[in-house]
Amino acid sequence: MKIPKPRKRGDSYRIELMFEGKRISATRDTEKECEQWAALKLLELKTGKALDEKGIKPQLPFKQLCEKYYIERGSKLKSAYVIRSKLDNIDKILGELATKSIYDFTPNDIVRWRNKRVLEVQSSTALREFAMFSAIFSYAEKELFLLDSNVWTKVVKPLKGKPRSQRITAEDQEKIFKRSKWDNQTAPYYSQHYVGWSLLFALETAMRQGEILSMRREHLRDGYIHLPMTKNGESRDVPLSAEAKRLISLLPDENDFLVPVKVKTFKRTWIRMRDEAGLNHINFHDTRHEAITRMVKNRKLPVEVLAKITGHRTIGILINTYYNPDAQDLVEMFNSSES
CATH class of the missing domain: 1.10.150.130 (Tyrosine recombinase, N-terminal domain)
Incomplete structure (x- = not known):
C-alpha cells in the first residue's frame, strides 16, 4: 500500500490511512514524521492482524x-x-x-x-x-x-x-579559544565566534551547554539571568560576574536567543575547535567542573550557595563530581585557613 502524502494543517502536518475500511490518522510536526508514523502503523496493522489470528507474535x-x-x-x-x-x-x-x-x-x-x-x-x-x-x-x-x-x-x-574530573587549564582554554578566531572585544558573528563566547561564559557561570543555547534576552535581569527551565525540571537564577556581564554586553541587541546557534552546529563546531587544539579529551561539559572549582577557590562560596547557583539538588554530587581541586588548591586553602 502506498503511503499517502501528508497535508499541512497550520503549523503541523496530518496524515490519514485507510485499513480494512477504517480511517486512521495522526498529526505530527513534519512531513517526515508523518510518513515514518504511517510506515510503522501499516506494518503493525498488517503483520499484527495476520499473526494475531494464528496466535503468533509478529x-x-x-x-x-x-x-x-x-x-x-x-x-x-x-x-x-x-x-x-x-x-x-x-x-x-x-x-x-x-x-x-x-x-x-x-x-x-x-x-x-x-x-x-x-x-x-x-x-x-x-x-x-x-x-x-x-x-x-x-x-x-x-x-x-x-x-x-x-x-x-x-x-x-x-x-x-x-566520576569525570577533567579540568580545563588556562592554557587549554586559550588553545581552544584561539580556534574561534574571535577577538573577545566585538560582537560575535560566525558560529565559531559564538562557541568561543560560550566557552568563556560557561567558565564564568557554570552553566550547561543547553542552558546557554536556550538563553533569551527576556531572561536577563539586573545582575543575573533567569533560567525558566533547566535539566532537573526547575527554574534557576544564575548570578553574573563582571566578566559575564561584559560578555553579554558584546552580543547584538537584536538577538532574541543570546547565542543564535543550533545545537548540532554548536556541537560540530566545538568538536572541530577542540580537536584542532589537540585537546580531544576535553568535553564542553568540563567547563562546568572547572567553573565550579574556580568559584570555590576564588570566591570562597559556601556549598549551599554554590548548589543554588549550579542547580544541584544533591550536595554529594556537587562536591564529589563537579568540585575537582588539585593538590595545590587544597594546600593553599588549608594554609589560608590558618591565617
Whole structure:
C-alpha cells in the first residue's frame, strides 16, 4: 500500500490511512514524521492482524520499536537530540540486537551486549545507552502492551564508573579559544565566534551547554539571568560576574536567543575547535567542573550557595563530581585557613 502524502494543517502536518475500511490518522510536526508514523502503523496493522489470528507474535525488530518510541515520545523530551543521535547509530551500538525481534530478547542477549559495550565506550556511556533501551522496552510493555515484562530489568546495569574530573587549564582554554578566531572585544558573528563566547561564559557561570543555547534576552535581569527551565525540571537564577556581564554586553541587541546557534552546529563546531587544539579529551561539559572549582577557590562560596547557583539538588554530587581541586588548591586553602 502506498503511503499517502501528508497535508499541512497550520503549523503541523496530518496524515490519514485507510485499513480494512477504517480511517486512521495522526498529526505530527513534519512531513517526515508523518510518513515514518504511517510506515510503522501499516506494518503493525498488517503483520499484527495476520499473526494475531494464528496466535503468533509478529516479528518486531528492536530498531523499529525504537523509531516508534522516538516519534511518539522521544522527540518530545529534552534529550531528543541525544536519543536521535543514538538511534541514527543503532546498528553500530547494538549490532545484531538492532534487528532482533523484541519478543526474542533474552537476558543473556543483553548481558553479552553489555559486556561487549563497556569495552568499546566509557562505562557511563554504556550505562546511559542501557537506560535508554530499557526505557524503550518499558514503553512497549506499559504503553503499547506488546510485552508482559521488560527483559532489561532482569540484567545488572553497567557499573557507573568513576566520576569525570577533567579540568580545563588556562592554557587549554586559550588553545581552544584561539580556534574561534574571535577577538573577545566585538560582537560575535560566525558560529565559531559564538562557541568561543560560550566557552568563556560557561567558565564564568557554570552553566550547561543547553542552558546557554536556550538563553533569551527576556531572561536577563539586573545582575543575573533567569533560567525558566533547566535539566532537573526547575527554574534557576544564575548570578553574573563582571566578566559575564561584559560578555553579554558584546552580543547584538537584536538577538532574541543570546547565542543564535543550533545545537548540532554548536556541537560540530566545538568538536572541530577542540580537536584542532589537540585537546580531544576535553568535553564542553568540563567547563562546568572547572567553573565550579574556580568559584570555590576564588570566591570562597559556601556549598549551599554554590548548589543554588549550579542547580544541584544533591550536595554529594556537587562536591564529589563537579568540585575537582588539585593538590595545590587544597594546600593553599588549608594554609589560608590558618591565617
